[in-house]
Amino acid sequence: MFKIRPHHLMCMQAYIGKGYSKDFIENMDFIVKSLKENQNQIIQIVGLNDDICTKCPNNINGFKCSSNDKVLSIDGKIVKLLDLKMEEYNYKTLLEKLRENFSEERFKEICGKCQWYKYGICEKIFKEKGFI
Numbered sequence: 001m002f003k004i005r006p007h008h009l010m011c012m013q014a015y016i017g018k019g020y021s022k023d024f025i026e027n028m029d030f031i032v033k034s035l036k037e038n039q040n041q042i043i044q045i046v047g048l049n050d051d052i053c054t055k056c057p058n059n060i061n062g063f064k065c066s067s068n069d070k071v072l073s074i075d076g077k078i079v080k081l082l083d084l085k086m087e088e089y090n091y092k093t094l095l096e097k098l099r100e101n102f103s104e105e106r107f108k109e110i111c112g113k114c115q116w117y118k119y120g121i122c123e124k125i126f127k128e129k130g131f132i
């Protein structure tokens, strides 16, 4: 079971092997590959740092991000959009929720202030995968 914070549900869909450090990328590769191979895994939604943050250089003492206010704000928007609780979910169910509720307008509103937004990679991939 992976512990995942809300906005990482989206980041994982647009992930193309780029990230903050070698350790971060290796860990993210492992999680994304594992979930792609078996979408019936259980995900525990968490409100703070998760299994992706664990290997991130921006992780402060295991429970905070160096951009904490920004990431908590994005997490909050995803919680609202997908009506999430801090509970366990089947990953496939979370993907279905994302497909049902995400849109181009919501993508801009939720992800617009993320540092990766300006590269246009997420938008391109979300469109290709039919999320927006």
Ligand code: SF4
Binding pocket: 049, 050, 052, 053, 054, 056, 057, 058, 059, 060, 064, 065, 066, 067, 071
């Ligand atoms: S610590 Fe911050 S930047 Fe790093 S993965 Fe977690 S939320 Fe993202």
